Amino acid sequence: MLSLVLLVGCRRAARSQEKPPAGDAQSVADNAPKAEWAVALGPQARPHAVAVREDGSLLVAGDFSDHLQVGPLQLTAHGGAHDTDGFLLALEPDGTPAWLLSLSGPRIDRIDAIAALGDDVFVAATTTGIATLGGVRVDGGVEIRTMQDLESGSLVLGRIDPTGKTSWTRRFRGSGDIATAGADRDGQPAAGLTAATIGLFLTANLQGSVELDQPVASHPEEALPGEDVLAASFTLDGAPMASTLLTTAKGGTPHAAVQGPGGGGAVAGETFFGGSVVAAHEPPPPDSASMFVVAVDADLRPRWAWLLNGATADGLAVSDDGELTVVGSYGKAGEIDGRPMPAPVAADNHALVVRLDEGGVPRWWRAIAGPFDDDLRAVAQLGDAIVTGGTAGSFDLDGKSFASWPGDAVIWALSATDGSTRWLRTFGSPDEVESVFAVAPLSDHRFAVLGTGRGFRVDDLDVAPDASAFVIAFREP
Secondary structure, eight states: OEEOOOOOOOOOSOOOSOOOOTTOOEESSTTOOEEEEEEEEOTTEEEEEEEEOTTSOEEEEEEESSEEEETTEEEEOOSOTTOBEEEEEEEOTTSOEEEEEEEEOSSBOEEEEEEEETTEEEEEEEEOSSOEETTEEOTTOOOOOSHHHHHOOEEEEEEEOTTSOEEEEEEEOOSSSBOOOOOOTTSOOOEEEEEETTEEEEEEEESSEEESSSEEEOOTTTSSSOOEEEEEEEOTTSOEEEEEEOEETTOEEEEEEEEOTTSOEEEEEEEOTTOEETTOSSOOOSSSOEEEEEEEOTTOOEEEEEEEETEEEEEEEEOTTSOEEEEEEEOSOOEETTEEOOOOOTTOOEEEEEEEOTTSOEEEEEEEOOSSOOEEEEEEEETTEEEEEEEEOSEEETTEEEOOSSOEEEEEEEETTTOOEEEEEEEOOSSSOOEEEEEEEOSSSEEEEEEEOOSOEETTEEOOTTOSEEEEEEEOO
16 A cells, blocks of 8 residues: 655643633734635545645645535535545635646545646545546546455546646556555555656655556565555656665654755655664664654665654655754653653653754754643744644743643744744634644745634634634734
């Protein structure tokens, strides 16, 4: 199977403190951003990825069951009650829905990752059987005749023009356990896609095998359940150029990827218990998973790797000078660059931000360390600042206390130079868990977030109570 990336935190533990009324957003600074517009997705939508085109329009991708409606646009899913179709939504710079297309097949279909280049968008998706993308038949589909066909899927790449028309599709099948997209621990896909004039860079979770520039197979006899991190590059026409596995021993799963200006890039994710990654200088810990970041050159040869025991990486961003910011969570006491991290309480996690230089050496790190689960799942470079997003419960930061029940969405901006807080704000309802799992820069002072939650107020905007996901655009003062 091939799991295609992205992703968010969740609150699970019960709390005794009261949460502020819905819409009572809390901020650590007066210069915190204000919401400009919000778009609610229907109750059956599961968004996975977001991208921004050169004209400032926003693209959102994921999957849905039954029915999806965004403003006047709507789609109806095919298949049964537990089946899904993928969707790709285009929003104008002011949030107005422009067009909506589907990836539709007989069983499980979804768009896992997207990347914009100019005004076009590339998609990485998973589909079973004969499927269509925007009404165009996906190349290489086969009819489902056996249970193996039903349970197997294949990796699909596609290119969509600015009007929402499909330019081309490419399907990559495997043998044995066919390469197909699964989900990570929170039900989100495990893949990343970036696009540049030199080509496409894909990372995915491989369970089984896939035919790219060469046959690539995971190691099911060693891993449970046999998952490895795949990195692959393609031309802008979808032709495979290079591919490799980045995990060793017990394997792992990717959660984010970025592309370097001269080719190659970096991948962040989580190794499994006892797993490790290529280029790692230390043996894998046998008792816990590890956060990892691996940098590769244009030929996908590993340049360096950085690991943190007892943690997972969920988001990754790259600056113009090649420095990386990785976000995620950790559940085990440890240290970074000789400085001890706040110890988690019981089985709960702390949220973490780490800045790495272009050689993979930590420059600074920050944590949100409350008494319950906190998690950062998204990060983006916004000018000289870093904007992160996720879920947080009650916590103290820079002399201010934040109360949350059962869990609020949090967005936090930090200085790229030293990690100091620029601003932080939370928002959410008193009855639901809200989370941010993608951040997309729109301009130097504007950005959009993609998340899950319903029935809350952000500044003067109401998010519909029957929505399951949202897109909100913010502007800094």
